[in-house]
Amino acid sequence: MRAGFLFGEVGNGLRRNTSMFVAVVLVTMVSLFFLGSGLLAQRQVDTLKGYWYDKVQVSIFLCTPDSTDVASCAGGGVTEVQREGLTGDLDRLDGLVEEYWYESNEQAYERFREQFRNSPVLDSIPQDAIPESFRVQLADPTKYEVVASAFEGAPGVESVEDQREVVDRLFTFLNAVSLSAVGLAAAMVVCAVLLISTTIRLTAWSRRRETNIMRLVGASAFTIHTPFLVETVLATLLGAGLSIGLLWAMVQYGISGFLTDLLAGQTGMIGLIGPRDLWVITPILVGGAVLLAVVTSWLALRRHVRV
Amino acid sequence: MITFENVTMRYAKGDTPALQSVDVEIGRGDFVFVVGASGSGKSTMMRLIILEKEATQGRVLVAGKDLSRLPNRKVPGLRRQVGTVFQDFRLLSGKTVHQNIAYVLQVLGARRHTIRQLVPETLELVGLQGKGKRLPHELSGGEQQRVAIARAMVNKPPILLADEPTGNLDPETSQEIVAILDRINRTGTTVVMATHDTTIVNRFRKRVVQLRDGVLVRDQAEGEYEAVEERLV
Numbered sequence: 001m002r003a004g005f006l007f008g009e010v011g012n013g014l015r016r017n018t019s020m021f022v023a024v025v026l027v028t029m030v031s032l033f034f035l036g037s038g039l040l041a042q043r044q045v046d047t048l049k050g051y052w053y054d055k056v057q058v059s060i061f062l063c064t065p066d067s068t069d070v071a072s073c074a075g076g077g078v079t080e081v082q083r084e085g086l087t088g089d090l091d092r093l094d095g096l097v098e099e100y101w102y103e104s105n106e107q108a109y110e111r112f113r114e115q116f117r118n119s120p121v122l123d124s125i126p127q128d129a130i131p132e133s134f135r136v137q138l139a140d141p142t143k144y145e146v147v148a149s150a151f152e153g154a155p156g157v158e159s160v161e162d163q164r165e166v167v168d169r170l171f172t173f174l175n176a177v178s179l180s181a182v183g184l185a186a187a188m189v190v191c192a193v194l195l196i197s198t199t200i201r202l203t204a205w206s207r208r209r210e211t212n213i214m215r216l217v218g219a220s221a222f223t224i225h226t227p228f229l230v231e232t233v234l235a236t237l238l239g240a241g242l243s244i245g246l247l248w249a250m251v252q253y254g255i256s257g258f259l260t261d262l263l264a265g266q267t268g269m270i271g272l273i274g275p276r277d278l279w280v281i282t283p284i285l286v287g288g289a290v291l292l293a294v295v296t297s298w299l300a301l302r303r304h305v306r307v
Numbered sequence: 308m309i310t311f312e313n314v315t316m317r318y319a320k321g322d323t324p325a326l327q328s329v330d331v332e333i334g335r336g337d338f339v340f341v342v343g344a345s346g347s348g349k350s351t352m353m354r355l356i357i358l359e360k361e362a363t364q365g366r367v368l369v370a371g372k373d374l375s376r377l378p379n380r381k382v383p384g385l386r387r388q389v390g391t392v393f394q395d396f397r398l399l400s401g402k403t404v405h406q407n408i409a410y411v412l413q414v415l416g417a418r419r420h421t422i423r424q425l426v427p428e429t430l431e432l433v434g435l436q437g438k439g440k441r442l443p444h445e446l447s448g449g450e451q452q453r454v455a456i457a458r459a460m461v462n463k464p465p466i467l468l469a470d471e472p473t474g475n476l477d478p479e480t481s482q483e484i485v486a487i488l489d490r491i492n493r494t495g496t497t498v499v500m501a502t503h504d505t506t507i508v509n510r511f512r513k514r515v516v517q518l519r520d521g522v523l524v525r526d527q528a529e530g531e532y533e534a535v536e537e538r539l540v
């Protein structure tokens with residue numbers, strides 16, 4: 001079979017079945033968009049983990065005059081002596097603590113005001129209610145428990161908080177997003193498979209005279225099947241291209257643009273995925289499209305286009 | 308060239324056989340009429356030869372190959388040895404005469420200059436020179452059947468099967484078609500033609516194989532020919 005003849009046949013097929021072709025393109029696009037979103041969410045988790053696990057701190061919040069309902073704060077606000085005792089304890093945890101610094105009540109309030117500058121909450125919170133704290137950078141973030149138990153309930157300490165818990169909550173959320181997206185992708189792939197086999201059945205029907213003659217004159221299975229296969233691969237590749245375009249727009253304008261501004265403003269959080277991550281998953285999407293087309297066509301052709 | 312050895316063919320388990328214990332040997336270069344009433348099994352014989360269907364029992368051999376043992380991937384190779392023509396022509400209506408014939412060569416991967424050479428040559432063989440640009444609906448029935456014959460012969464198969472090729476044609480045109488098959492046969496092609504047109508059979512006086520309800524009831528070579536009864540039905 002010559003290339004010119006093959007493309008002629010493919011062109012005829014597309015002209016005759018344009019609507020089905022478009023349907024396959026769109027279904028593939030949506031499937032791969034979900035798959036891509038899932039993969040990107042996963043990469044977002046990985047990127048953030050790498051970024052945050054290095055940076056997360058343990059915060060040791062000290063007693064404010066208001067925190068008397070906590071046992072270790074029975075005496076009201078933290079005293080000078082208690083604060084020095086805690087400093088000494090932190091110095092002794094040399095191997096575990098990478099570094100630590102003190103955030104005063106004024107600094108904490110400033111930061112709080114900056115974060116919630118657009119919020120009416122701000123006016124209702126007095127400066128005294130914002131605790132001063134020690135921010136501790138751990139040498140090994142997994143050793144959180146050791147540090148926490150050393151300070152939990154110590155005199156003058158209201159609470160010990162690991163930022164990792166907060167970050168982990170975000171990861172759980174992102175993982176759920178990722179899983180749902182992949183789940184939806186799986187459902188859409190089933191749709192795509194069914195649609196492609198239906199399309200091939202219909203195309204085979206509309207081309208049965210040609211196929212019959214091909215069979216009669218002794219065309220090989222390869223010759224008879226290839227036009228169908230090429231059409232399907234074209235459709236899914238086009239779908240993959242469109243889904244990559246959509247994902248790019250999402251990453252570029254949704255995440256890199258909008259989310260980064262939003263989050264960076266409030267939490268100083270960076271380490272979001274960008275278009276580069278999309279290029280990393282592009283081969284998976286394109287490969288997936290080709291695999292989808294080839295496997296489904298092969299199964300459908302065996303059933304519907306006898307040689 | 309084609310051998311049926313004790314061939315029985317049932318379309319479905321428990322059906323009465325479409326062919327029953329048929330023994331026929333068709334030599335290279337033979338011209339054979341397969342005659343019999345409608346439903347007697349003529350088309351079934353054709354289908355077995357091109358492996359459209361498989362024999363239930365017995366063996367069919369074509370060009371020395373036992374078809375029951377032919378692997379699937381060799382079936383196309385077998386079909387390239389056998390040209391086929393049907394009562395209903397089966398031309399592609401959107402393609403011209405030239406394109407219909409060239410289509411065969413294209414799907415078999417022929418080069419363009421081979422196609423340019425073979426198609427006019429084959430059109431001449433069936434007496435359609437100069438009509439390459441016509442569409443099928445611009446041709447008479449007889450001419451359409453000639454196109455179908457040209458398409459079957461363009462890759463020069465050693466065997467030509469014609470299943471009631473004159474079934475849709477008037478007597479005069481029918482004779483012209485059989486005359487073309489005869490001419491093709493004289494160039495060495497083995498021709499098997501199924502028909503229930505007794506006038507044609509009696510006129511061309513070739514070898515006759517007759518079926519009745521799937522059973523072979525006559526096999527007479529060219530020399531020992533007796534007229535086929537007027538009514539086959």
Ligand SMILES: Nc1ncnc2c1ncn2[C@@H]1O[C@H](COP(=O)(O)OP(=O)(O)O)[C@@H](O)[C@H]1O
Nearest residue numbers: 318319325343344345346347348349350351352
């Ligand atoms: N596809 C089929 N399925 C079941 N039975 C069939 C099929 N084709 C033919 N037959 C039966 O096989 C017998 C022989 O048919 P066929 O070979 O077509 O006869 P002919 O060509 O001589 O008219 C008939 O009884 C017919 O009903």
Ligand SMILES: [Mg+2]
Nearest residue numbers: 349350470471
């Ligand atoms: Mg018949």
